[in-house]
Amino acid sequence: MDFSYTILIPLIPLALFIILGIFSKKITPAISGWLGSLGLGTSFVLSLYTAYHYFLEGKLNGVYQTFIYKDTWIIFTDKLYIDMGVLIDPISVMMLVVVSTVSFMVHLYSRGYMKGDDGYTRFFSYLSLFSFSMFGLVLATNLFQMYIFWELVGVSSYLLIGYYYTKPSAVAAGKKAFIVTRFADMGFLIGILIVGYYTGTFDFDLLSNPEGSIITNGVASSFMGLSVLTWAILLIFIGGAGKSAMFPLHIWLPDAMEGPTPVSALIHAATMVVAGVYLVARMFPLYYFLDDGFALDVVAYVGAFSALFAAIIAVTQTDIKRVLAFSTMSQIGYMMLALGVSKYEGHDGLGFMASMFHLFTHAMFKGLLFLAAGSVIHAVHSNYLKDMGGLRKYMPITNIVFLIAALSIAGFPGFAGFFSKDEILVAAFESNMLLYVIGVFVAGLTAFYMFRLYFGIFWGKETKFDHAPHESPLSMTIPMLFLAFMSIAGGYIHFSEYVTADHQSFEAHLNYPLAAIAVGVGLIGIIIAYVLYKKETSIPLKLSNSFGSFYKWTYDKFYIDEIYLFVTKKIIFGLIAAPAAWFDKHIVDASMIGIGNATASLSNRIKGMQSGKFQDYAMSFIGGGVVIAMIIFYIWIN
Amino acid sequence: MIEGISIYEILTLTSVLFFIGVYGFFTRQNLITILMSIELILNAAAVNFVIINTYLYPDFLQGAIFSIFIIALAAAETALAIAIIINLYKLVTSVEVRDTETMKH
Numbered sequence: 001m002d003f004s005y006t007i008l009i010p011l012i013p014l015a016l017f018i019i020l021g022i023f024s025k026k027i028t029p030a031i032s033g034w035l036g037s038l039g040l041g042t043s044f045v046l047s048l049y050t051a052y053h054y055f056l057e058g059k060l061n062g063v064y065q066t067f068i069y070k071d072t073w074i075i076f077t078d079k080l081y082i083d084m085g086v087l088i089d090p091i092s093v094m095m096l097v098v099v100s101t102v103s104f105m106v107h108l109y110s111r112g113y114m115k116g117d118d119g120y121t122r123f124f125s126y127l128s129l130f131s132f133s134m135f136g137l138v139l140a141t142n143l144f145q146m147y148i149f150w151e152l153v154g155v156s157s158y159l160l161i162g163y164y165y166t167k168p169s170a171v172a173a174g175k176k177a178f179i180v181t182r183f184a185d186m187g188f189l190i191g192i193l194i195v196g197y198y199t200g201t202f203d204f205d206l207l208s209n210p211e212g213s214i215i216t217n218g219v220a221s222s223f224m225g226l227s228v229l230t231w232a233i234l235l236i237f238i239g240g241a242g243k244s245a246m247f248p249l250h251i252w253l254p255d256a257m258e259g260p261t262p263v264s265a266l267i268h269a270a271t272m273v274v275a276g277v278y279l280v281a282r283m284f285p286l287y288y289f290l291d292d293g294f295a296l297d298v299v300a301y302v303g304a305f306s307a308l309f310a311a312i313i314a315v316t317q318t319d320i321k322r323v324l325a326f327s328t329m330s331q332i333g334y335m336m337l338a339l340g341v342s343k344y345e346g347h348d349g350l351g352f353m354a355s356m357f358h359l360f361t362h363a364m365f366k367g368l369l370f371l372a373a374g375s376v377i378h379a380v381h382s383n384y385l386k387d388m389g390g391l392r393k394y395m396p397i398t399n400i401v402f403l404i405a406a407l408s409i410a411g412f413p414g415f416a417g418f419f420s421k422d423e424i425l426v427a428a429f430e431s432n433m434l435l436y437v438i439g440v441f442v443a444g445l446t447a448f449y450m451f452r453l454y455f456g457i458f459w460g461k462e463t464k465f466d467h468a469p470h471e472s473p474l475s476m477t478i479p480m481l482f483l484a485f486m487s488i489a490g491g492y493i494h495f496s497e498y499v500t501a502d503h504q505s506f507e508a509h510l511n512y513p514l515a516a517i518a519v520g521v522g523l524i525g526i527i528i529a530y531v532l533y534k535k536e537t538s539i540p541l542k543l544s545n546s547f548g549s550f551y552k553w554t555y556d557k558f559y560i561d562e563i564y565l566f567v568t569k570k571i572i573f574g575l576i577a578a579p580a581a582w583f584d585k586h587i588v589d590a591s592m593i594g595i596g597n598a599t600a601s602l603s604n605r606i607k608g609m610q611s612g613k614f615q616d617y618a619m620s621f622i623g624g625g626v627v628i629a630m631i632i633f634y635i636w637i638n
Numbered sequence: 639m640i641e642g643i644s645i646y647e648i649l650t651l652t653s654v655l656f657f658i659g660v661y662g663f664f665t666r667q668n669l670i671t672i673l674m675s676i677e678l679i680l681n682a683a684a685v686n687f688v689i690i691n692t693y694l695y696p697d698f699l700q701g702a703i704f705s706i707f708i709i710a711l712a713a714a715e716t717a718l719a720i721a722i723i724i725n726l727y728k729l730v731t732s733v734e735v736r737d738t739e740t741m742k743h
Contacts, residue, residue, distance in 0.1 A: 611739070612738075612739040613735060613736070613739060614735070614738075615664055615665075615735060618663060618664065619664055622660065
């Protein structure tokens, strides 16, 4: 079997980025929209073809094979070198499908959403750049290649968040996203360097081989009670947590909603933010086998805490995109949790499979939620819940697809989210009771805030609009309908046959008692939301007042941003940077300037000696000669 | 060898000649007179060569021959210096030393 053609999947968007970027002033918007969509459509078809081909025929003796096509790029030593290439295995193929599907849908959707915007072609070239980077990240064969594309997705995310560059808040949000993730990536880079130093390789197939020497000898050298490699993968996880907006590196994600909504759907819901999950999954054997999975426990608890934390904040937010952003963070926490409780072999690897499954279904329904939210924002020109209400009459299609996505994320039986969430909860239940309880509680919260959003937008109070909102054009509704279809159908794919930790299929069944509990909690959430928000009542206000300062804290996102500001502004800038700058300016610089001034004034004084009269020079020459002669004579006669 | 005149008197004469040349070289303002002072220095040296040869080593001729070299060299040097001075005069219409100070910049 030959999968070398998969290199085309990232290269087509790259070519599009270059073409659209260079000729952005010459290409008319209609053409650039079609060109971008066509290119991504090609990648989409190729990805589907790869998936079809791979999952049907990629098995050898019941194990999915790993295909690697690569070329050496940089050579450090005979053993340590960096390759560039593509790696085909179950999770990368699965990610290819996710990224290409959502990206293609977002391209189609953007043709309608961005219509009439000045930077239309620029927008599509950025989207292509992002798609290229994300495909490259997914297909990376080694840590270093992944790091390069990791940074590239960061750059394209920055460009797209700051797309409305005349808006100061968008510029600030772009900077914030870039700096926070960059800060986290520093951990990633140090981790990569440690891995390279101690193992002598960056290749995933060597690192993640459970029988390989790296894992069996991994605990040989230790540092502060843990093996060095465990520290390395913890540092790498910091990079993953930064990209995936895990607590406490999540602060950039809500602000990133300043970007155009299709961008939020593509980057900040479906693809880039799950890169951290993908990274942990990619190196899963290392996380699992080193030090009895200490690093994996960290992943699980960080994920669980982030899921809970974000879900609580999401309940109080009033900007619909921010609710979705916190919901994304919460769901990614879920995926991390599932990875963290997973084991390696056979049915014990349920968590791994559930995490990938949830990644897949989440990409579909969260992408859809964002697209639907974009459709609403497109119609009412506001992000805030207070400007919405009763929209079901004006926007029937958006209403239906939003409902489907909300039911899916709430884990309503029959929808995609139900199946993946159930697997996650089963995996958590089998491993750790605390994490399971958190998971169930978050499931209830998720259902509640999602339906708060749904009822708030489409039911609730009857808003008087200046000009009546209208349903979005076909170019926007068709991608939404497709994703709505996927938000239901995605759940019926038997992931346990295809995407597992040890590349072998196993049988996964619904665990009915646990599913019943999760569904029950979800239903309670939905019912509470129904009671509170179906019609406009004063109960929510009273409730929020009764929570008092807790509500205020939650509404202000637990002041994490303020803590960051305090640490950076007051402590780092005020206590460290400012004195250092003073020292630099008044001690280091001043001494250099002093030396310069002293030299200049000295030369000013003695430059009179150089009169330009050759007779003076001759005089000093003769005088010097006489003096030397006298000295020699004096020595000689003594 | 000149009867009645010892080497000391002649060496005194050439020393006086030499220092007159050095004094002129330092104090004259005109480039032409400076050139003349240089000639005095060179001539003092040439006479020294001849005198020392004649008085101390009468059987050899190197000193006398060397003085001929010095005369030839002085002639060449003068020709060159005059050429430079003429060019300088074309440039600054002066042969005074102080007018050549601009060359230090």
